[in-house]
Amino acid sequence: MPSDIVDDRNILTTVDVKKYYPIREGFNPFGRSQRKYVRAVDGVSLSIPKGKTVAVVGESGCGKTTLARTITLMVPPTSGSIIFNGVDIAKEKIKPKVLYRDIQMVFQDPDSSLDPRIKIKDTIAEPIRSLVGGSEAEVNRYVRTSMEAVGLSEEQGSRPPKQLSGGQRQRVAIARAIAPQPKLIVLDEPTSALDASVQAQILSLLLDLQNKYNLSYMLITHNISVAQYLSDQTAVMYAGNLVEYGDTKTVIRKPRHPYTITLIQSAPIPDPLKRNLLSIEIKGEVPSAINPPSGCRFNPRCPYAEKICTEINPPLREISPGHFVACHFAEKTGT
C-alpha cells in the first residue's frame, strides 16, 4: 500500500515492515556459506484507523503473530517503519514505559499469560503500577474499573487464575490490557482456546469495550467468522506477504486473491445445506518461509498461475476503492 496513507486518522501505520530471523547453521570449515533467513514478515504495509478493528487472517506460519510482535516492538523489525500516533516507533527510541501505556496485547492462552501465583487483582494492578503509577487508592480504582468493565466481580479479584474458568481468565487478560487505558490493543487469537459459548461472550465483550473506550484493535486470527464479526478491515497474509486488504465485507464476500478465495471456502459454515467444504479442491500446503517459491508465493497452489506468476511477486494494487489485491490476475478471479 502507498505510504501516503500516513495521516492522523490512523492510530498505527506500518510501511514495508520486514522481520527476518537468521538460521543458525552448523560449523562450516569452508568459508562463509550464504546466510539463510526465515522471512517471517516480508514487507507488510497496513494501517489501523482510530477506533476501528483491523483483522489479520492467515494460516499458521504465515507471519501474522510475528507481525503482531513486531508492531508491539516485542521483537524489533529488521526494516521498515511503524508509525504510531505520528511517531516512528521502530526508529525513535521510546521508553517501553511510555509506549506500553498506549499499546497493549492480549494473548491466546490465558493459562500461560497470567501469573499462576498471584491474585488476579494484582495481575491487573501490575501494568497500572509500572506504567501509570499513582497512589495505592488510585491503582485500586483503576483495577476496580477495569474488572467491572470486563464483568468480573470484586470477590473474584482475590482468587488466583486457577480458580477461574477459561473464559474468566481471558477476561482477566483483557482487564489487564485495558487497565492502563491504552489506545491500541493487539489481540493475538483471543478466542481460539475457548469453547464456542465462551467465545461468543468474549467477542461481545470486546465489541462493548471498543464502543465504550474508543479502542483500536489489531486482531490476529485464523478464524474467518471471528474476523468477519469483529473487524472493519481485513488483511490476508500468506507466507509473510500481504495478499489482500480492504473492507471486511468486501474481502470476505468478494475475495479476489485466489488464496483468499480458498481460505474463505475452507472455513466451515454451520449449514448442512451448504456443504462448501466437500466441494473444494485445494492443492498443496503452505510453503516454507526459508525458501519461498519464486515470484508469487501462492503460484504452486494457484489455479490461475501462469508464467509471469513464477517470475514476479505481484505488489498490492487497488482494484476498487479501498480494496487491494496482490495478484497478476485479480480481474480474472472475480466470480
Place this chain on the structure above:
Amino acid sequence: MSEKSTENLVSVSDLTIVYRSEAGDLKALDHISLGIGEKQLIAIVGESGCGKSTLALSIIGLLTRPPAIVQSGSIDYRNVNLLAIAPKKMRQYRGTEIAMIFQEPLTSLNPVFPVGEQIAEAIMIRDLRKSKSGFDPTTQSDFMQKTYKVSTPKVSRLPQVRRRKLSGEMKDEVIGYLRLVRIADPEQVLERYPFELSGGMRQRIMIAMALSQKPALLVADEPTTALDVTTQAQVLKLMRELMTEVSTSILLITHDLAVASQVADRVIVMYAGDVVEDANVYDLFANPLHPYTKGLLSCIPTGAKDETVIKPIPGNVPNLRNLPEACKFASRCPFVMEVCKHKSPKLVEVQPDHKVECFLYAQ
C-alpha cells in the same frame, strides 16, 4: 432406553462413567444412549468437559479403570458388550475392528521411525492377528524377513546399525495406503520421519494406519482441531470420501458445530455428560430443539457486527461433582421452568428420528 436395534454397528445404552478422586466422583457420562449405524458419519458435538472424549475412549477400550468406573450400561459392538470382555480380548477389537485417530498426530506417531515402517508395522500386526497362530514369535520373524531386507554393515568396529528397508509386497501395500489418503509422491514420503511432514500429512498418515486395519468403525477425536482451515477442509473431505471407499463408519468427536454440519449424517449434541439432542444433520440445523443447541448455534458469528447479533449463553458448565437432581442446563437456560429445577429430563424421541432431552417437549 434400549437401542439394541439390529441395524446399529455400535449401541451405547444407559452408559454411566464416573472418575473417582479424593474430591468426589465426577460424573463424565450420565446414563447416555446412542447408536452408530453402518457406514454412517456421526458427529458428537460438545464443549470441553461434556464427556465426548470419555465416550470415545470407552468405545475403543482405552479408559483407565480405575480411576474411571463404569457404573451402568453397556457398549454393544455386533452383539458383544465391549465393557464386559477381558482386556486381552479387547485387543482383538481395538485397532482392528475399531480404530482411532487422535487430535495431535505428532504425539501419536513414533518420532524415531520413518512413517512407512510405522504403517508397515500396523499392517504386519493386522496380518498376524488374522492368521490363526496369533503372536507366535517364529511367524513374526518370518514376517520380518518377508517385510524387510536386513543388511548389516560389514565393519564390525562401528556400532551395529541395521538398515531395514521396506521391500516387496509390503512396500507396495504401504504405498497403496498412502495413495488411498491422497499423498502425492508416496515412494518419497514413506521414508520420511514424522517431523519432516506437515500437520496435514501426519494426520493423513494416521488415517492410513487406522484404515490399513480395515476397521468397521473409525473413532476420530478432534482430528482437525490442530490443523489449519485449508488443511482441515482437505482432511475432512478425505474422511468423507474414504467412508464410502473402504466402507467404514466414522464417529467424529468435535467441538465445532460448523464442522459437524459440513460432514456428518447425524449429529449428537452433548452437554455436561448428557446427550441433549440426537438428530439427522438436516433436522438438527433446520429445527434445533434443545435450548443448548439453539444457544450454541446463536454463538457462531455468521456475519459482520452490524448485521448479526451473537447471543452468548450466560454462565458456565456446572461442576460435575455432586450434581443435584435437576436439568444440568437449568441455570443457563432462557426457557427454564419450575420442573427443570427438581427433575432430570430424559432423552425422548419427540419427532421421527429426532430425540431431545428437555421438559419443553412433553415428557
